[in-house]
Every structure is written in structure tokens, then in C-alpha cells.
Amino acid sequence: MADIQELEKIASQVRRDIVRMVHAVQSGHPGGSLGCTEFLTALYFDILKHNAKSFDMDAKGEDVFFLSNGHISPVFYSVLSRSGYFDVDELNTFRKINSRLQGHPTTHEGLEGVRIASGSLGQGMSVAIGAALTKKMNGEDTTVYTLHGDGELQEGQIWEAALYAPANKVDNLICTIDANGQQIDGSTDDVLSMGSIADKFKAFGWEVMTIEKGNDMTSVVDGLKHAKSLTGKGKPVCVVMHTEMGYGVDFMQGTHEWHGIAPSDDQLAAALGQLEETLGDY
Structure with a gap:
């Protein structure tokens, strides 16, 4: 079990990896x-029951995580490598020809830690329900986790899955919504307002909780532990986690403009100046 200070140091290095890769x-x-x-760092270094050194697709006896909003692959790849799934030096190949680290995660390259392709939004919850039901049928005391963007909730398949899970008592499932209020074309309210995400999931029969400070490590760790305590009681769990897009780099924070663009040389230097190198750059 990592302590909060250790997790914060890991998160700082992960942020350095992200801006350097892009x-x-x-x-x-x-x-x-x-x-x-903070979410991915807390999950992989403190919450998730997993074995990075003996990865297999079945994950028998292990918790499983599915990244549904696959475009945030930089943070996923960094956390996977830093937690031991593959060599950190492979981050150098991000988005290059013949790399296993494609812009959106895929499975046919055999990258350890990746169990679904998630370039197309809206599918992760459906996949997670299938995995969770399989684990229940196998008698496992394990949990399936997913992460979704709030803009991703505009995909219709999400709501089909959200109806199915409570109706079938998929209570070993924790779906976290990254509620940053931003998507590629602007704020989620301007593009297509979702109203109250929490109220919608409650109406569909989910157990819903909120992490108000999704960029505070203590809040995230405590929130995920609380979510885990809610499993096994007949309902899937939805965590509405409020974050700030671009958090940790002051000129990237709170705007959709950095959804999918890369920093210049000067901007990279400015970003790295705000992020402590704690584990060593790749």
C-alpha cells in the first residue's frame, strides 16, 4: 500500500511522461x-489487485481495468509502464510507426496491460459488464473498473449498458466518470448538456457517489476505497469524479483547447518546470 506522498510523486512523474510523449x-x-x-496512479499503485509481471488477458483472480475513453492513452501508458507492465523506455515509441503504443490502445500488438481497443468511444462499459459477469460466474471476489469521459456519455451505447447493469445486479462493477466539463469542441454544456450525471445514473438504478476533488490524491484514494465498499450489494457503482482538464500545467488547465494538441518546445519546457522529476525521465 503506497502512502499519499509516494503516490503524489508518482503522479508528478506520470505528468512529465505525458507532456514529453505528446x-x-x-x-x-x-x-x-x-x-x-491522480485516478490512474491511485488505481494502479494502491487500489487495484493486479499482477503486472504475469499479465494475461483472462486476469483470473485479479481486478480488471478498462479505459473506455482511449484517447487519454498517454496517462494509461505511463502508469502501465511505471507500475511494471512493460519497460519505461518503450514510452519513447508513443504514436510512432510500428509502435505498440498507438494513439488509442489496441490489443493486436500484445501490449501488456491493455485488454480492449478503445479508440471508438462508448464501448468500455459494455465490455466491463461482460467481464464482471464472467468473474461472478467464476465465483471470483474481484472488481471490474472503468473510466469514461463525461463527453463520452453522449454515446448511446453507454446508456444501453447503464440500463443493463443494474437490471442484472452487476454489483462487482465500478464505473468512474471523468467529469471535467470539457470535450474536443468546447464545454460539455455547450456541445450537449448532460444535466446531472449523478441523477441520471441513480434513475437507472446505480449506486452513485461523488469525488469532488478528483485532482487531490487523498480524495481520490479515499473515494475509490469507499466505492469498493459499496460493491457486492446488488447494484453497480458509478463514481462521478470532478477533475480539471490539463491539471498540473497552469496554461493547460480548465480549457478544452488542450484536449488534443501538443506543446511546442517552449511550452514543454514551461510544463516540465512545473512538474518535479521523481522517478527519472525515460
Whole structure:
């Protein structure tokens, strides 16, 4: 079990990885990746029951995580490598020809830690329900986790899955919504307002909780532990996690403009100046 200070140091290094990966190829999605760094760090280094050194697709006896909003692959790849799934040096290949680290995660390259392709939004919850039901049928005391963007909730397949899970008592499932209020074309309210995400999931029969400070490590760790305590009681769990897009780099914070653009040389230097190198750059 990692302590909060240790997790914060890991998160700082992950943020350095994110901006360096995206800058190197002048392509990728830094905003949402930076905003979800506390979540992925807490999950893989403290919450998730997993074995990075013996990865297999079945994950028998392990918790499973599915990244549904696959465009935030930089944070996912960084956390996977830093937690031991593959060598950190492979981050150098991000988005390059023949790399296993494609812009959106895929499975046919055999990248350890990746169990679904998630370039097309809206599918992760459906996949997670299938995995969760399988684990229940196998008698496992394990949990399936997902992460979704709030803009992703505009996809219709999400709501089909959201109806199915409570109706079938998929209560070993925790779906977290990254509620940063931003998507590629602007704020989620301007593009297509979702109203109250919490109220919608409650109406569909989910157990719903909120993490108000999704960029505060203590709040995220405590929130995920509380979510885990709610499983096994007949309902799937939805965590509405409020984050800030671009968190950790002052000129990227709170705007959709950094959803999918890369920093210049000067901007990279400015970003790295705000992020402590704690584990060593790749």
C-alpha cells in the first residue's frame, strides 16, 4: 500500500511522461490525460489487485481495468509502464510507426496491460459488464473498473449498458466518470448538456457517489476505497469524479483547447518546470 506522498510523486512523474510523449511526436491528447493522473496512479499503485509481471488477458483472480475513453492513452501508458507492465523506455515509441503504443490502445500488438481497443468511444462499459459477469460466474471476489469521459456519455451505447447493469445486479462493477466539463469542441454544456450525471445514473438504478476533488490524491484514494465498499450489494457503482482538464500545467488547465494538441518546445519546457522529476525521465 503506497502512502499519499509516494503516490503524489508518482503522479508528478506520470505528468512529465505525458507532456514529453505528446511533444515528441507533436500528436496526442494531453488535457484529459493530465486531469486523470491522480485516478490512474491511485488505481494502479494502491487500489487495484493486479499482477503486472504475469499479465494475461483472462486476469483470473485479479481486478480488471478498462479505459473506455482511449484517447487519454498517454496517462494509461505511463502508469502501465511505471507500475511494471512493460519497460519505461518503450514510452519513447508513443504514436510512432510500428509502435505498440498507438494513439488509442489496441490489443493486436500484445501490449501488456491493455485488454480492449478503445479508440471508438462508448464501448468500455459494455465490455466491463461482460467481464464482471464472467468473474461472478467464476465465483471470483474481484472488481471490474472503468473510466469514461463525461463527453463520452453522449454515446448511446453507454446508456444501453447503464440500463443493463443494474437490471442484472452487476454489483462487482465500478464505473468512474471523468467529469471535467470539457470535450474536443468546447464545454460539455455547450456541445450537449448532460444535466446531472449523478441523477441520471441513480434513475437507472446505480449506486452513485461523488469525488469532488478528483485532482487531490487523498480524495481520490479515499473515494475509490469507499466505492469498493459499496460493491457486492446488488447494484453497480458509478463514481462521478470532478477533475480539471490539463491539471498540473497552469496554461493547460480548465480549457478544452488542450484536449488534443501538443506543446511546442517552449511550452514543454514551461510544463516540465512545473512538474518535479521523481522517478527519472525515460
